[in-house]
Amino acid sequence: MNVTLGSRTEPFRTVTFDAANNSVRLIEQRLLPHEFKIIGTKDFRETARAITDMIVRGAGAIGATAAYGLAQGVRAFRGGDLQKFSAHVESVYQTLAAARPTAVDPLNAMNDVRREMARGETVAEQQALALAAAEEFANEDARHCAEIGQHGAKLIRNGMKVLTHCNAGWLAFVDVGSATAPLYAAQAQGKKFHVFCDETRPRSQGATLTAWELAQQKISHQIIADNAAGHLMQRGEIDLVIVGSDRTLGRTGEVANKIGTYTKAVLAARHKIPFYVAIPLSTIDWNLKRGFDIPIEERHESEVLGAWGVIDHSKLKIKNSKPNQRAYVRVANPTSGARNPGFDVTPAELITGIITPVGIFKPKELWKQRHQLGGLVQ
């Protein structure tokens, strides 16, 4: 998507590959929204570290980063000994697989790359196939998101006010995003609408990443406290909700997504506001039988007890501190602890539709349509 740097506006992807320097190029997402910077990793170990350290985050984006990282590691091998090469590939794979151990996308992406590589006979052939497969993985991720956008854009009419939660934007994928894809497609069709971004405490991805994305694309938007959505719905100020999903159960239509998603779905149902979930097909879990069994990660309490940001000297001058100084401020009472569930599960009955690259489905229809949706049931 477009990013404006000074007076120039340029298209960027979250993850790309610099073949000449054998380097994975990433948007340094930890600096957003206060600074835009592209970094290049010098080897696959640095790429793995970029995933671990959350320079890059989001299902599609870390999938593509792992695919490129595997190609990067594979291409660094010197010589033609197939046995040594095979051991090297395995070691690169394991390093990248360990970078974010609970995520499934890096594994799926790297398995794709290895399957393609197997078609080559020499080391050089396999190296070339690895890069081609990684590029194809990234292109496919971007294409699927664009298809989500084409289907989802039909839901957006002129003058609508749309609520989003967290960031399921292009920064979480290679490009375009899932929950944001319908917004970008509708904008390209010339539609005018307004977006409310839930700030999405405790990590504030709505206020930081989604708001930054929408500002870059010049889409009219405002940030709201997570507490405000109910009031705005009550006053008729929200017409449509679109969110992403970390895992969608193909058998039940339940959706696991960032904490607070369930609350917005309950509110939307009360106010008869359509509530849509936008997902790439890779997000569908065809095996799990009930949402209650999805493990909900309990994250560190410091996320709830404070906030990261940039010190604003216009509010309170702090001597000797640099401009744009990042800081973590402790907001909460220092002798109190916190509970911090990272995700919640929204039942199918609260979801109007699931927007996928192949069309929009009722959540309960996913299972019936599993062949069209690429369901591989074990």
Add this chain to the structure above:
Amino acid sequence: MNVTLGSRTEPFRTVTFDAANNSVRLIEQRLLPHEFKIIGTKDFRETARAITDMIVRGAGAIGATAAYGLAQGVRAFRGGDLQKFSAHVESVYQTLAAARPTAVDPLNAMNDVRREMARGETVAEQQALALAAAEEFANEDARHCAEIGQHGAKLIRNGMKVLTHCNAGWLAFVDVGSATAPLYAAQAQGKKFHVFCDETRPRSQGATLTAWELAQQKISHQIIADNAAGHLMQRGEIDLVIVGSDRTLGRTGEVANKIGTYTKAVLAARHKIPFYVAIPLSTIDWNLKRGFDIPIEERHESEVLGAWGVIDHSKLKIKNSKPNQRAYVRVANPTSGARNPGFDVTPAELITGIITPVGIFKPKELWKQRHQLGGLVQ
């Protein structure tokens, strides 16, 4: 309530009067939860400024502060000329009334004081009556909160998990608080329970003030992001919700309170969790005919776009910065704006009961019981 300072634990009220020095003594609430400090105002102008600058906040607390401030100003008058005295009283009243122009509590409190003063014939008599009336106002506020506690404590059983929103605690009143009163009374009865404090973005009064109060009283509690309550309810981890109210409509049972209250009520209704609102009788508006007409204050967007706190150097060392340095950090994308409604309105159908100093009522019963509830209908 009790505050522990070093090794000593002492009872404090939010607002008291130091007659020897003719000074209103206040907890400097802007420093909480990071520092506990009592300040004394040197004259009624400084007392008015303390209300304006939010050194003291909360309906009951600013009512008592204005009452004491009026007595303070009245007592500073020298001489016996009743006509000059009367002009002076009027000027003190107007200064304090202008300190927080939209609040109704300072006016009600000062009107009480003036009514009592009118019984005196000399300046000296009126000065003495003013102080006695201000003391009585403060004592009555504390007594009413204690009565809310006695009624509300019946709802709390051993082992319960109770959710609160924002701060309707003793810091918002003279003592005990409204939504917190049942917790303190239940604790005094030896009951064991756990409290979840919504952090209550954007101003975080739950994470700062309520959590500080509960920690001082040694009540088991944890702070949660506002997004987390729905998930906890879904998993059966919340048994009861108690919140306060800025204005309760006597005719309809609707409750205006801090933004996000409505959302918690919607969630509680879905999960069949009892949702109670604790209020002193002065909060009831007997005139307004529908909640939709309650003006909802739109507050400054900087509250949503960032956060106030104390810089935590264990997360990121900032050179030359003092320990316990307060700072406002900008969290959100710097080119995005925000909507910031300060309050919302919860309909009667979502409220299990209203806890008052004279008993617990169904919201729809308030009007029928208006004589018992002191309803003065114009």
